Amino acid sequence: MELTQDDVIRLLKLIDESPMGRVRLQVGDLTLEVDKGTSAGSAPAIFARAPQPAAAPAEAARIESAVEPIAAPAQPAATDGTLLTIKAPLLGIFYRRSQPGSPPYVEEGSLVEEDTTIALIEVMKLFNPVKAGVKGRIFKICVENNALVEYEQVLFLVKPE
Amino acid sequence: MTKISRVLVANRGEIAVRVIRACQALGLESVVAVSTADRDSLAAKLADRTVCIGPARALDSYLNVGAIITAALGTGSDAIHPGYGFLAEQPRLAKACHENNVVFIGPRAELIEKMGNKIVARQIAAKLGVPVVPGSEKVTSVQDAIETSLTIGFPLLLKAAAGGGGRGMRIVNHVSELAAAFEGASGEARTAFGDDTIYVERYIRNARHIEVQIIADHFGNVVHLGERDCSLQRRYQKIVEESPAPHLESLREQIRQAATKLARETGYQNAGTIEFIVDQDANRFYFLEMNTRIQVEHPVTEMITGIDIVREQILIAENRPLSLSEHDVHIEGHAIECRINAEAPEHGFRPSPGLIRHWRAPEGHGVRVDTHCYSGYTVPPYYDSLIAKVITHASTRAGAIRKMVGALACFGVDGIATTIPFLRFLINQPAFQNGKTHVRWIEDLIGSNPNWVHQLEKLEGDGHGQR
Numbered sequence: 001m002e003l004t005q006d007d008v009i010r011l012l013k014l015i016d017e018s019p020m021g022r023v024r025l026q027v028g029d030l031t032l033e034v035d036k037g038t039s040a041g042s043a044p045a046i047f048a049r050a051p052q053p054a055a056a057p058a059e060a061a062r063i064e065s066a067v068e069p070i071a072a073p074a075q076p077a078a079t080d081g082t083l084l085t086i087k088a089p090l091l092g093i094f095y096r097r098s099q100p101g102s103p104p105y106v107e108e109g110s111l112v113e114e115d116t117t118i119a120l121i122e123v124m125k126l127f128n129p130v131k132a133g134v135k136g137r138i139f140k141i142c143v144e145n146n147a148l149v150e151y152e153q154v155l156f157l158v159k160p161e
Numbered sequence: 162m163t164k165i166s167r168v169l170v171a172n173r174g175e176i177a178v179r180v181i182r183a184c185q186a187l188g189l190e191s192v193v194a195v196s197t198a199d200r201d202s203l204a205a206k207l208a209d210r211t212v213c214i215g216p217a218r219a220l221d222s223y224l225n226v227g228a229i230i231t232a233a234l235g236t237g238s239d240a241i242h243p244g245y246g247f248l249a250e251q252p253r254l255a256k257a258c259h260e261n262n263v264v265f266i267g268p269r270a271e272l273i274e275k276m277g278n279k280i281v282a283r284q285i286a287a288k289l290g291v292p293v294v295p296g297s298e299k300v301t302s303v304q305d306a307i308e309t310s311l312t313i314g315f316p317l318l319l320k321a322a323a324g325g326g327g328r329g330m331r332i333v334n335h336v337s338e339l340a341a342a343f344e345g346a347s348g349e350a351r352t353a354f355g356d357d358t359i360y361v362e363r364y365i366r367n368a369r370h371i372e373v374q375i376i377a378d379h380f381g382n383v384v385h386l387g388e389r390d391c392s393l394q395r396r397y398q399k400i401v402e403e404s405p406a407p408h409l410e411s412l413r414e415q416i417r418q419a420a421t422k423l424a425r426e427t428g429y430q431n432a433g434t435i436e437f438i439v440d441q442d443a444n445r446f447y448f449l450e451m452n453t454r455i456q457v458e459h460p461v462t463e464m465i466t467g468i469d470i471v472r473e474q475i476l477i478a479e480n481r482p483l484s485l486s487e488h489d490v491h492i493e494g495h496a497i498e499c500r501i502n503a504e505a506p507e508h509g510f511r512p513s514p515g516l517i518r519h520w521r522a523p524e525g526h527g528v529r530v531d532t533h534c535y536s537g538y539t540v541p542p543y544y545d546s547l548i549a550k551v552i553t554h555a556s557t558r559a560g561a562i563r564k565m566v567g568a569l570a571c572f573g574v575d576g577i578a579t580t581i582p583f584l585r586f587l588i589n590q591p592a593f594q595n596g597k598t599h600v601r602w603i604e605d606l607i608g609s610n611p612n613w614v615h616q617l618e619k620l621e622g623d624g625h626g627q628r
Binding site for chain 2 (some may be wrong): 090091092093122123124126147148150151152153
């Protein structure tokens with residue numbers, strides 16, 4: 001069984017909405033570890049180890065989870081890819097650009113700093129800029145333009161640099 | 162007619178579940194707006210869709226008009242039901258609905274504003290010839306209050322014009338207490354409601370709280386669904402309600418008619434409740450205030466009339482004429498409701514949030530439980546402590562009481578403290594069983610009786626399924 005990037009995004013969303021603080025998912029050669037982090041300052045960390053190029057036989061997915069959140073966020077391992085999530089700070093309509101016709105704030109692969117505006121969220125005609133909050137490269141844009149995003153919904157995955 | 166297909170439920174707890182059930186009965190889709198603390202709520206499990214509108218803090222979620230409206234628009238909901246509390250009586254939600262073409266399941270914003278201001282509501286009632294509690298317009302200073310007290314006399318009540326739930330209220334027994342009470346009441350009102358306007362009313366000692374349930378469509382049709390007696394209160398929070406009100410013979414019809422007249426003449430729409438104070442010594446009734454929303458205690462009215470009030474709210478909001486007239490309303494038997502809170506009565510009613518390890522609610526003919534709780538549910542600490550309402554209905558008041566005694570005795574809640582033992586204690590009192598109570602009765606009972614907690618423990622020992 002192979003998981004696509006979209007599968008991973010969907011899994012992240014499910015994990016995000018669950019009460020679990022730490023999840024380790026193994027599907028064939030893919031291991032996904034999510035640690036939500038506890039305090040406001042700590043960023044949630046996700047480890048994804050990609051499957052080997054050769055197709056592996058289908059295996060049942062195993063999910064190990066701990067209900068207690070871990071006190072300290074896990075440290076990124078040197079060889080693993082680490083992705084951070086950027087979540088919606090409020091509910092509203094998600095816009096990728098400052099106005100129709102302008103180029104989008106970011107694309108997948110764009111470099112961002114803590115202060116970079118990466119999207120807008122509109123609530124009743126009030127447009128709220130969303131800042132990256134982290135230095136890195138946009139790995140995945142998880143929401144479509146004009147979509148309703150909920151509070152704390154995952155908007156972007158960022159590879160920190 | 163404006164067909165509603167999908168309703169955004171902008172509330173939480175048991176009333177969110179209640180509204181979702183009414184939607185299901187009408188074949189409507191429901192979307193529930195939740196804070197992060199309510200993602201696992203029963204309402205979230207029952208609704209067709211859940212939208213997280215903000216963090217636990219009510220100001221950022223359940224009181225967040227922008228988030229609620231945007232959630233409705235973004236989910237294609239045609240209507241919003243505000244429940245009770247939170248934004249239900251804030252004209253700004255009703256206004257924002259109107260501006261964004263979303264149906265507000267409740268009265269027009271202008272009615273909410275008018276009737277929500279207690280001074281304005283009193284003036285309207287007085288103009289219509291409905292008796293009001295002897296009192297004043299707003300008093301802007303201690304001096305003003307002192308002058309007013311010369312006409313009204315003591316004891317008197319200082320009340321917040323923008324208020325409710327007992328906040329911004331002070332009983333004053335003597336003119337020497339007036340200055341401090343005035344500062345206290347206006348300060349509290351400013352903090353709680355953003356408006357420190359105070360008015361004065363005569364304080365009626367031997368009073369009962371009698372309220373009338375109204376439903377009205379957008380075409381001027383108004384029907385009352387009988388009255389409720391909500392005299393059993395503690396710190397201005399209702400604990401036990403019943404319908405019809407016992408021992409109200411000579412005033413019952415007058416009160417019902419006064420309420421209907423007020424609703425009709427103000428062009429009231431949707432569901433509402435008009436509250437009165439009955440002075441038992443003088444055998445007189447007075448208009449107190451109007452609540453422009455569905456109330457917590459609406460189930461007692463539903464049990465005696467067989468009418469689904471939330472369903473009627475939705476149909477009215479669709480611009481349909483009322484499907485019933487006063488002739489069609491038949492009041493049968495007697496219903497009693499006990500509100501159960503996550504509080505420890507033996508520790509000053511201290512809030513008791515936390516994990517409910519086991520939940521076993523009573524059932525049976527004429528027994529109804531409205532709740533959002535279940536085994537394994539964690540009651541969050543951020544909101545009010547109401548966890549369930551037990552309602553019993555029988556053909557007589559005595560029968561309804563017997564059913565309530567049985568229902569409370571087998572209501573099992575493990576893991577948190579509840580007020581179930583306290584309710585059993587209250588229902589057991591002869592004064593309650595004889596229907597001879599008043600709005601200060603509970604406070605007098607526990608105030609004068611230092612051993613009341615021990616009496617709770619004795620009752621608990623006889624009960625089944627407690628802890």
